[in-house]
Amino acid sequence: MGYVAVKGGQEAIAESNKRLEYLRIQSGRTLDVADIQASMKPLIDQVMSESSLYDEELAALAVKQAGGSMEEAVFLLRAHRSTLPRLYYTTTTDTKNMAVERRVSSSFKDIPGGQILGTALDFTQRFLDFDLFNEAPSDLCEKRATFEEEPVPESNLDLRQLTKVIDYLEEVGLYQRPAMDNTEPDDITKKSIQFPASRSQRLQSLTRGQTGAVTSLGYAEIRGFGVAVHPNIGELRIGELPLYVQMDQEDNEEDEYYLGAITVTEVEGFIPVDVVNEAGQTTQDFAIGYGFTFGQNETKAIAMSVLDYALEYKDPEYPTANEEFVLLHIDSVESSGFISHLKLPHYVTFQSKLDSMRKMKNKGGDEA
Amino acid sequence: MTTRRNFAFLDENSKKEIRRTILKAIAIPGYQVPFASRELPIARGWGTGGLQVSLSLVGTEDVVKVIDQGSDESVNAVNIKKMITDTTGVTTTVHTDEATLIQSRHRVPEVPLKEGQTLILQVPIPEPLREVEPSEQKTKEMHAHADYSVSWLHLFEQIVKYGQASMHADYPVIVNNRYLMAPSPIPRFDNPKLHQNEGLILLGAGREKKIYAVPPYTNVKSIDFEDYPFERESFVGKACRLTGATDVYLDELKDEETGEAYYLINDQSYMLELLNKQEGVTG
Amino acid sequence: MTEQPILQVKNMNKQFGTGCVNCLDHPEYLEKNYCPTCGTVYACRAINLEVFEGEILGIVGESGSGKSTLMQTLYFDQAVTSGEYYLDKYKSGQVNLYEAGVYQQKEVRNMLLGMVYQNPMLGLRMKFSSIANIAEKMIAANHRNVGEMTERGQELLDKVNIPIFRAKEAPQNFSGGMQQRVQIAKALSNKPPVLLLDEVTTGLDLSVQADVLDLIKTIQRDLKISMIVVSHDLSVIRMLADRTMVMYNGEVIEEGLTDQVLEDPQHAYTQQLVYSLL
Numbered sequence: 001m002g003y004v005a006v007k008g009g010q011e012a013i014a015e016s017n018k019r020l021e022y023l024r025i026q027s028g029r030t031l032d033v034a035d036i037q038a039s040m041k042p043l044i045d046q047v048m049s050e051s052s053l054y055d056e057e058l059a060a061l062a063v064k065q066a067g068g069s070m071e072e073a074v075f076l077l078r079a080h081r082s083t084l085p086r087l088y089y090t091t092t093t094d095t096k097n098m099a100v101e102r103r104v105s106s107s108f109k110d111i112p113g114g115q116i117l118g119t120a121l122d123f124t125q126r127f128l129d130f131d132l133f134n135e136a137p138s139d140l141c142e143k144r145a146t147f148e149e150e151p152v153p154e155s156n157l158d159l160r161q162l163t164k165v166i167d168y169l170e171e172v173g174l175y176q177r178p179a180m181d182n183t184e185p186d187d188i189t190k191k192s193i194q195f196p197a198s199r200s201q202r203l204q205s206l207t208r209g210q211t212g213a214v215t216s217l218g219y220a221e222i223r224g225f226g227v228a229v230h231p232n233i234g235e236l237r238i239g240e241l242p243l244y245v246q247m248d249q250e251d252n253e254e255d256e257y258y259l260g261a262i263t264v265t266e267v268e269g270f271i272p273v274d275v276v277n278e279a280g281q282t283t284q285d286f287a288i289g290y291g292f293t294f295g296q297n298e299t300k301a302i303a304m305s306v307l308d309y310a311l312e313y314k315d316p317e318y319p320t321a322n323e324e325f326v327l328l329h330i331d332s333v334e335s336s337g338f339i340s341h342l343k344l345p346h347y348v349t350f351q352s353k354l355d356s357m358r359k360m361k362n363k364g365g366d367e368a
Numbered sequence: 369m370t371t372r373r374n375f376a377f378l379d380e381n382s383k384k385e386i387r388r389t390i391l392k393a394i395a396i397p398g399y400q401v402p403f404a405s406r407e408l409p410i411a412r413g414w415g416t417g418g419l420q421v422s423l424s425l426v427g428t429e430d431v432v433k434v435i436d437q438g439s440d441e442s443v444n445a446v447n448i449k450k451m452i453t454d455t456t457g458v459t460t461t462v463h464t465d466e467a468t469l470i471q472s473r474h475r476v477p478e479v480p481l482k483e484g485q486t487l488i489l490q491v492p493i494p495e496p497l498r499e500v501e502p503s504e505q506k507t508k509e510m511h512a513h514a515d516y517s518v519s520w521l522h523l524f525e526q527i528v529k530y531g532q533a534s535m536h537a538d539y540p541v542i543v544n545n546r547y548l549m550a551p552s553p554i555p556r557f558d559n560p561k562l563h564q565n566e567g568l569i570l571l572g573a574g575r576e577k578k579i580y581a582v583p584p585y586t587n588v589k590s591i592d593f594e595d596y597p598f599e600r601e602s603f604v605g606k607a608c609r610l611t612g613a614t615d616v617y618l619d620e621l622k623d624e625e626t627g628e629a630y631y632l633i634n635d636q637s638y639m640l641e642l643l644n645k646q647e648g649v650t651g
Numbered sequence: 652m653t654e655q656p657i658l659q660v661k662n663m664n665k666q667f668g669t670g671c672v673n674c675l676d677h678p679e680y681l682e683k684n685y686c687p688t689c690g691t692v693y694a695c696r697a698i699n700l701e702v703f704e705g706e707i708l709g710i711v712g713e714s715g716s717g718k719s720t721l722m723q724t725l726y727f728d729q730a731v732t733s734g735e736y737y738l739d740k741y742k743s744g745q746v747n748l749y750e751a752g753v754y755q756q757k758e759v760r761n762m763l764l765g766m767v768y769q770n771p772m773l774g775l776r777m778k779f780s781s782i783a784n785i786a787e788k789m790i791a792a793n794h795r796n797v798g799e800m801t802e803r804g805q806e807l808l809d810k811v812n813i814p815i816f817r818a819k820e821a822p823q824n825f826s827g828g829m830q831q832r833v834q835i836a837k838a839l840s841n842k843p844p845v846l847l848l849d850e851v852t853t854g855l856d857l858s859v860q861a862d863v864l865d866l867i868k869t870i871q872r873d874l875k876i877s878m879i880v881v882s883h884d885l886s887v888i889r890m891l892a893d894r895t896m897v898m899y900n901g902e903v904i905e906e907g908l909t910d911q912v913l914e915d916p917q918h919a920y921t922q923q924l925v926y927s928l929l
Contacts, residue, residue: 009441010450078407085379192402192577195505279671279688324503334575337412341492344414344444348437348474348634349537351620352555355601356536363531513753517791521776524790525783527797528819594796 024067036060045263045295046070050332051077052189052208054262054294071336074210078333086190090243091256095266096167100159100239102296107232107270112163118238120298165235166268166288175286197323202311206304207293209330217330218303221310221320228309231269231289238265238296265298267291269305273313287313376423377455382406386424386579390570393581398543399511400494400578408451408574415448415473416574418490422452422471425486431459433467438475438617438634445473462637474537476558478616478635481567483584489552491573494580496540496550516548519591527596539598541588548591549580557600557617562588608633611642655739656701657877658725658845663734663749665695665720684717684900694720696901698734702845707871707878709892709909711885711924717901718881719769722849724749725879726766727756738763740844761791765838765876769850771830774837777823781808781833784822788840807836811866828859835866839874846878852887864890885928889913897921 037060047059051074066072102118105111169175185200193201221228241264244256269289276282289309291301314321389403408416434449436442440462461467464479473490497507500518526534538553569582590598607614609630618631633639668691674680685692695717702708712718723729737744740763768774775784785804794800805815811832822830831851852860880891888895895912897905904918916922
């Protein structure tokens with residue numbers, strides 16, 4: 001009878017996973033994936049943005065499986081994304097073509113098309129609504145019927161052709177659009193980010209960033225630990241963006257295939273910046289800080305626009321201008337993974353450290 | 369909605385890219401090669417680098433061993449092993465000499481590797497200069513110019529302060545007389561094992577997105593000074609309570625009854641093999 | 652037979668800024684050394700200098716004269732816009748160090764040059780012990796023996812009058828004068844043929860200044876090192892330098908034996924300097 005390893009580890013994990021599942025189903029109640037998708041839209045949007053995978057149904061599934069944990073849901077979706085074959089890139093999209101749902105500008109009182117509040121929590125009153133304890137599905141049907149009976153006022157505003165504020169500014173000579181840069185963008189999911197980072201690497205890192213992390217750093221930047229003190233939102237626009245794919249390099253525009261539309265948030269922030277012209281004079285112009293997310297993620301998109309600016313016009317005095325500091329630490333899967341790895345056994349390295357410390361004490365500290 | 373999974377979880381294109389990265393790493397011993405590290409169903413920081421290397425290399429004929437802190441039974445090792453077998457169906461073993469691929473966190477097995485075996489180490493921070501220089505851009509330049517004197521400066525300062533090196537595990541080494549490398553948090557005891565090893569040693573950092581390698585029969589030298597040579601952890605006067613073995617890495621445990629410290633071989637499967645050999649039992 | 656200089660700079664130019672149609676190739680358009688339109692600063696213009704073995708060359712000028720920029724280019728802390736730089740002890744003076752690769756420049760910096768900055772933060776690692784600071788240069792030159800480096804370090808600390816019991820302390824705890832002396836010890840650790848000293852006594856108390864200057868003179872006498880000493884203070888130059896160069900608005904306006912420049916200044920600015928000397 002030989003010595004064999006005790007299989008404690010395997011059993012422990014099996015039991016722990018069992019308990020996890022038991023607690024999940026213990027109450028006898030669970031949410032349908034469809035319920036989550038229908039009633040937790042901001043959660044879905046946040047998960048899709050941080051996982052950089054646009055699929056509302058899969059995001060809802062991830063939320064259900066994760067029991068509502070944002071960290072876990074994003075982890076699940078990212079791991080799933082890793083298994084998907086990468087077949088095509090869409091053609092370049094222009095947010096001019098967005099079917100706008102919501103569109104505001106802080107920089108101008110009046111913009112062509114007007115300030116469209118759309119769907120936003122901004123002006124709701126944050127009182128806890130205890131009636132929601134007793135909301136039944138039949139109530140929903142009633143409320144919906146009431147809404148649908150209301151007359152809808154006429155409007156000839158075409159929300160699919162809404163002028164972008166930035167285009168309007170250019171038309172009236174208040175903004176100088178920089179020369180078009182058609183360099184092929186990098187894809188950080190195919191080639192890891194290198195420093196100094198290209199703008200495409202920077203924007204991709206920011207849009208996939210954990211909402212809390214991006215928001216905090218943007219906050220620090222505008223609050224004084226940075227140069228972008230009080231940026232102005234030129235335009236915040238949310239709506240459905242149509243996406244097209246070209247199957248063949250040779251095809252021209254008529255041969256683009258329409259894939260579908262996704263909801264996105266776009267922010268263009270105006271921040272003044274010094275420019276020196278050929279004659280050597282220094283004047284000021286507006287630089288754009290750009291924010292963009294899958295789904296409706298306004299806070300993150302605004303913070304992203306601030307950080308885009310901070311990382312473009314780097315003032316080395318501030319940590320928010322340090323691209324390694326910002327871009328390498330905002331990823332939810334990476335940050336939570338490394339922090340939580342501290343729970344793993346480290347007794348070999350700990351033992352090694354003890355040995356080192358004991359030796360030091362024995363030497364009595366005198367030396368060279 | 370069910371989807372069929374590919375052999376070894378990763379899609380073939382991902383595996384190809386990772387293999388190309390591994391080849392480049394082998395061609396430039398000790399140099400950290402960047403790669404587009406994929407997210408896996410196991411958390412970042414928990415071995416995704418090592419796992420991506422293993423999953424890209426594992427074939428139907430491979431025999432896989434996974435250890436953490438020297439133990440096959442450590443929860444993390446068990447979890448990783450399960451993921452490999454669930455997605456490949458390959459045979460596993462606890463015996464070092466039977467394995468073709470060994471994925472390990474924080475130890476090099478006591479049984480020496482032979483030609484044809486591959487050891488895959490899990491790496492948290494691949495950059496040996498990170499403590500001295502937080503910027504990746506700067507450390508990349510330092511490697512390009514073999515600008516490593518700051519590592520020796522740190523060691524010098526430790527000797528001035530403590531009379532000896534204070535670095536314990538993940539002790540920096542020079543590979544193939546060129547690149548400064550972080551050997552992963554293996555104890556100093558294991559550093560000499562890397563030198564002129566018959567097997568192939570690969571190191572994967574998933575979160576940091578780097579793969580590097582020590583090809584077989586490569587020089588690996590821990591940094592030190594002429595008059596303060598590199599020292600491993602010492603187990604002088606200590607022996608494994610069960611086997612009596614001395615020149616191996618030992619775990620320190622406390623006897624619950626007597627309160628005394630006692631020691632056991634850290635490399636669990638090696639300890640069992642020794643015990644069985646002593647008892648005259650094979651297998 | 653003319654002696655080969657140990658260090659030589661030819662036609663060095665350094666500008667900060669791209670220049671514009673008004674100022675490029677039009678030095679007459681400049682106000683002092685900058686262009687009023689585009690703001691480009693012509694910090695060094697057509698600088699030539701030579702240092703011979705065993706001598707001290709003094710460079711004097713007010714702030715903005717370009718003397719510090721010149722020093723920084725000699726130590727490769729700054730790149731030049733154009734020019735040539737030769738060291739006799741490096742490949743027989745055949746390589747233009749301004750155009751050499753980073754590897755070669757590092758080699759020269761570690762083995763052949765010593766630099767003492769006005770601000771000790773630039774030359775020292777404030778949190779490391781003094782002895783480690785001195786060892787750093789030796790380590791960079793591939794020394795790998797702690798005992799030997801420590802011995803040499805202690806020898807140097809002694810030479811700069813820092814008590815040995817302070818060897819393990821970090822310079823951040825030292826006075827300004829002591830920090831400068833640690834820098835000097837560090838700069839000397841690899842026995843460089845050329846030592847560069849940039850405003851090393853500026854900001855120090857007068858008595859401390861005198862100490863440091865005295866030390867430099869002693870070192871020069873004992874070790875016969877060639878030095879370039881930069882200062883805005885003509886009295887420092889007078890005390891140390893064999894030959895002197897006067898810089899003004901990025902140009903060398905006068906040079907010669909220190910005694911001669913002091914006794915018989917030719918350029919109006921030099922005259923001003925000399926006459927204001929107490």
